[in-house]
Amino acid sequence: MPVSPLQDPDVAAIRQFNRFHTRLVGALNERMLASDYSLAQVRILYELANARPDAPPSARDLGDILQMDAGYLSRLLSGLESDGLLARTPSPENAKRLALTLTERGREVFSGLNEASAREVASLLSGLPAEARGQLTGAMARIRRLLGDTPDTRAFILRDPRPGDLGWVIHRQAALYTQEYGFDWTFEGLISEIAGKFVREFDPARERCWIAEMEGEVVGSVFVVRQDDEVAKLRMLYVDPVARGRGLGRALVEECLRFARGAGYRRMVLWTNDILVSARRIYEAAGFELLEEEHHRSFGHDLVGQNWGRDL
Amino acid sequence: MPVSPLQDPDVAAIRQFNRFHTRLVGALNERMLASDYSLAQVRILYELANARPDAPPSARDLGDILQMDAGYLSRLLSGLESDGLLARTPSPENAKRLALTLTERGREVFSGLNEASAREVASLLSGLPAEARGQLTGAMARIRRLLGDTPDTRAFILRDPRPGDLGWVIHRQAALYTQEYGFDWTFEGLISEIAGKFVREFDPARERCWIAEMEGEVVGSVFVVRQDDEVAKLRMLYVDPVARGRGLGRALVEECLRFARGAGYRRMVLWTNDILVSARRIYEAAGFELLEEEHHRSFGHDLVGQNWGRDL
DNA sequence: CCCGATAAGTTGACTGAAGCAACATAGTCA
DNA sequence: TGACTATGTTGCTTCAGTCAACTTATCGGG
Incomplete structure (x- = not known):
């Protein structure tokens, strides 16, 4: 006899945490989203900044990764290009795909945003003693592990x-x-x-x-x-x-x-x-x-x- | 000499977790957001369903809680009212404030959504053995505690x-x-x-x-x-x-x-x-x-x- | 009892995010 | 070469959300 998931205290605990964390992330991103760039644009910059330099993604790749509409994405990319943050160059081996790379200025803008975001997190941490930080990151690592998120380094x-x-x-x-x-x-x-x-x-x-x-x-x-x-x-x-x-x-x-x-x-x-x-x-x-x-x-x-x- | 927060491994770990969890919550909410009601409307229903029955909130209260624009909120409330999910009745002691309460139908709709959301979480948990669930909720509780989220019951x-x-x-x-x-x-x-x-x-x-x-x-x-x-x-x-x-x-x-x-x-x-x-x-x-x-x-x-x- | 101040809520106009579909272009393969 | 497909672009639309002007109700003070 299946009971309602609403009765399950584990489910309730997780949903409560989800609400808490969503609010927290919202607060952390608040100031950052006040920048000149939208969340979607920042996500694009993030992907490009973290892409392997020898294999720059195409618009299609980005769309797959970020689950964005191709049309919407195209416009966003145009905007970033006209702002001088990225360059669209035809791939050597496949001229159909436009290789997307950050310009120098694009890297600067991203690292500014990235640092601002890191500063937000750092200020959240600043009130915590070292032991509490260790517990915090440990608990987060455990959650990711339990939910099957493959860490970058499994060494x-x-x-x-x-x-x-x-x-x-x-x-x-x-x-x-x-x-x-x-x-x-x-x-x-x-x-x-x-x-x-x-x-x-x-x-x-x-x-x-x-x-x-x-x-x-x-x-x-x-x-x-x-x-x-x-x-x-x-x-x-x-x-x-x-x-x-x-x-x-x-x-x-x-x-x-x-x-x-x-x-x-x-x-x-x-x-x-x-x-x-x-x-x-x-x-x-x-x-x-x-x-x-x-x-x-x-x-x-x-x-x-x-x-x-x-x-x- | 302050080092860049980007160098701090704790900051990096937390940001990584934040990205992970945001994606996770996005996936959990995906199906639920395919319902007839928008996220903002669902949030309103949530607040109303969880409000104390003897002190129903007014539109202004909701705006404060949910950080929503009064005009936007007004329209959303109208929509929900015309769908028969909520009633706006003048408060007895302050006729300027309209007391917002869920109708029977509103409660039904909300509990349907609520249950769907709980089911999503339950299906996430279904793959985990009991011990892992305990660890998961424990880690979540620890994070909330460390970050100063006051639990409902501190008993x-x-x-x-x-x-x-x-x-x-x-x-x-x-x-x-x-x-x-x-x-x-x-x-x-x-x-x-x-x-x-x-x-x-x-x-x-x-x-x-x-x-x-x-x-x-x-x-x-x-x-x-x-x-x-x-x-x-x-x-x-x-x-x-x-x-x-x-x-x-x-x-x-x-x-x-x-x-x-x-x-x-x-x-x-x-x-x-x-x-x-x-x-x-x-x-x-x-x-x-x-x-x-x-x-x-x-x-x-x-x-x-x-x-x-x-x-x- | 009325009048201004103010709180609560509503409405209109607007912007930006995002999706859909049609379209253009370039490569691929028979 | 021609049909087909992958990639990207553009026009159109919808919806979420904001801002400001406006209405209405309440309250305190003379």
Whole structure:
């Protein structure tokens, strides 16, 4: 029995946000739209300024991108041309298409508008402390990611942990494993304790933690801890679903192996569970071998724990 | 030396999000705008449908709210009136102002549009698993909060923890204390370990944890743990800055006291540090007394630890 | 009780945004 | 070469929205 979407609190929350953000963007654009150029013209300038110089778009391309009527567009382009902001030159290979490029003056005008718009945003930010800005951009990145907006750069970076990262990794991992495998909160307790112990007994020479970041968001982690002088242990390998399929897991494990070799270890071991298949594949690819398995009951499930290891 | 706002990655991230969201909202509204009514008319219907029935707005009120030209508005209202969607009746106390109210038909039309819009949003959500929805609305709530949009209801609720909450609380608290007091990451390690130990040794009859939620976001927490049969210990009281000044800290502590009494404890104690002044005030107001202080070096600072306690 | 001031609302005239359709022109392919 | 298609231009129209002049109603003060 389908309930009305009006009853869904998530739907209500999103619509409320949409109203809020639409108003916000309206306010930000208000002053900018008081310029000599209409919104449509500014959008054209934006596209042209951001186009690849070796492949300038034609009027048709612009129409497709901006979803504008060809006739309307033609007039707008004429206006911009007679203002000296853009040049229409026949493409070398296809004389039917007119290549559109910004003139020097066009670039100046656009960068003026662009900077004004950036200033508006900057003044919005000026009242916020650095931590709040990070939260703001992080939340925005998350929304885009969740709604399938492909970020420009999907590269990840590995870095040392900063305060707050451990909690974040615990939070995400607990939420993820609860959702995917039905783990109960004892899992979150376990990883909290592991993380806390790691910090308390931290030996910088022989232990390390990496945080993976993509688009400003934490999307992965891994820890190397000392088991004994000869053996390092890899713990809490975590790869967020949004970052899967990009070799992040492999990169994290390889970073661990490299560090462990440099720190003088002879061997690396790790403990995992059989149901974590994607992790298993990473370990196999990184040269680990399954040593032994034992049944145990944890996190509300009957699981098969696995010990893996490899020489360095 | 002020750098150009174009250089600021936060500004760039926000502008990118703004473009993304504007496009998204445009796509969501596309079908709805294909209805018989223009955006301006729909906005009017929205305002009227959401107005307090005992204080129907006048044309002037609407103009102020919607930032519309009075003449334009007048025409739009005429159109809606002749379509039978709204009634203009003179206000009893001020005959100059015409009270605008939706007719039965107006309410029907609006709820049709409203539902169509909600359906669009619902179909956007339909592809997302429950966890992603929670993240989405959470991120949206955070943005609104950070940018100072006052939510309709600023009430908080206290609830039991769910998987992911512990990590979130650790994350937030570590970020907060790092920013406000310069604590290093050993603080995060400590609270992670405390949280983990709490879960491992959890005794449902005598221990408990509350998570405070406001607008769907976790904004506070507190733990009660057993010290011995007679004495309960309050730990990890955390109140997010955004929730301050609403009595959340007091509510959390009182919940603890109530629970501790019910669980048969005779006394409650807690440990804190002198620099956490806002926490101190909460403890004092809740009847705790400072028992002893000791100097210690932790989290990268010289601190004064305090033991507080009160009988139940 | 009336008169000016003012608030609320209406109407006419106008501008710019945007879409549609007919048309011109240049390339493409049989 | 001729039919066809892609690209762009122009004329016409509609609608959204603004401005200013105007009407009407209310209110306060003499």
